[in-house]
Amino acid sequence: MKLSPMKLGPTHDLAELRRTIRSWQADGQRVGFVPTMGNLHAGHLALVDRLRKSCDRVVTSIFVNPTQFGPNEDFAAYPRTLEADLAALTELGADLAWVPSVETMYPLAESFMVRAPKALADTLCGADRPGHFDGVASVVLRLFLQVAPDAAIFGEKDFQQLLIIRELVRDYALDIDIESLPTVREVDGLAMSSRNQYLSAEERARAPALHAVLRETAAALAEGDDWATLQRRGFERLSDAGFEPQYLEWRSAETLGVPEAGRPQRLLAAARLGKARLIDNLAVDA
Known part of the structure; x- marks a missing residue:
């Protein structure tokens, strides 16, 4: 038909x-x-x-x-x-x-x-x-x-x-x-994902910390703060919020290689929270 x-x-x-x-x-x-x-x-x-x-x-x-x-x-x-x-x-x-x-x-x-x-x-x-x-x-x-x-x-x-x-x-x-x-987000900043439904109510309350860490890290990079220090601090913050961080990386938004001054850059992160594996990223103005 x-x-x-x-x-x-x-x-x-x-x-x-x-x-x-x-x-x-x-x-x-x-x-x-x-x-x-x-x-x-x-x-x-x-x-x-x-x-x-x-x-x-x-x-x-x-x-x-x-x-x-x-x-x-x-x-x-x-x-x-x-x-x-x-x-x-x-x-x-x-x-x-x-x-x-x-x-x-x-x-x-x-x-x-x-x-x-x-x-x-x-x-x-x-x-x-x-x-x-x-x-x-x-x-x-x-x-x-x-x-x-x-x-x-x-x-x-x-x-x-x-x-x-x-x-x-x-x-x-x-x-x-x-x-x-651009990433579509919940009101509290969590990136929308089909896997968000794996989160328990308690985990869902903690999940926006992933986006918060990216946002704060991007702002600090724009101010010229040390990347190694920011990366370590981001891992610590995620761990304290109950995540199992997998990566927090600052990369070229064109090649995923080393970021270059004057070229598009991106912060990218992945972490497990309970049964869910969450990913997120943010543009960096640095």
Whole structure:
């Protein structure tokens, strides 16, 4: 059955997805794409809303990608809330939801996989999650080839992922504009994330300390304070708040290498709090 242009799927059929999108593009309509793993929150919906401002049609994918989860990570437990997700997307005015099966995404017993550049992928989150960004790059490339959008958008909360996807688009010469959206936060500063629901009430009350440490550290860097001292103090503050810090790093916002004066810079952090692994980042004016 052919989808009505204004009807939100979901569609599980790749041929149907392509027919619908190609018909829009043949009519001169710009198609935007928002890849997600579902369990949508206000941050995801903000991506859809932003892309609707620059595109005639917005397609959202919902796929929990097994190749970006490590052997001891939460793939089986990752929340799946398809009905609620579709209701939220429909209310927001998204045009189509692409909900592929694992067999559609990885049809071969030993599927082709992308290897993300080591300089971007083997540091920060990649150091603690080996192979994670290979899985991200592999599924995003597949989604881009299936949807063939004119534009796609990603949140800056996953800043390392954003840089890797930009590099992926350049390296494969994909004709897709990559847009980004600043991190969407709760009122108390906590970055919105599907994994925030793993936090107990007590942990949720402590969780904003991660953003507070980044904010205070960025301000001190702008004043010229010693980085080694600030990094040690940040680790101590996170530990005192009940976190298990994994990293707090000051990096180039272009390469994730050593920050350079006069070039964009970023503070990035990851820490465990109970069952949740939280990440955040902040631009540095130093």
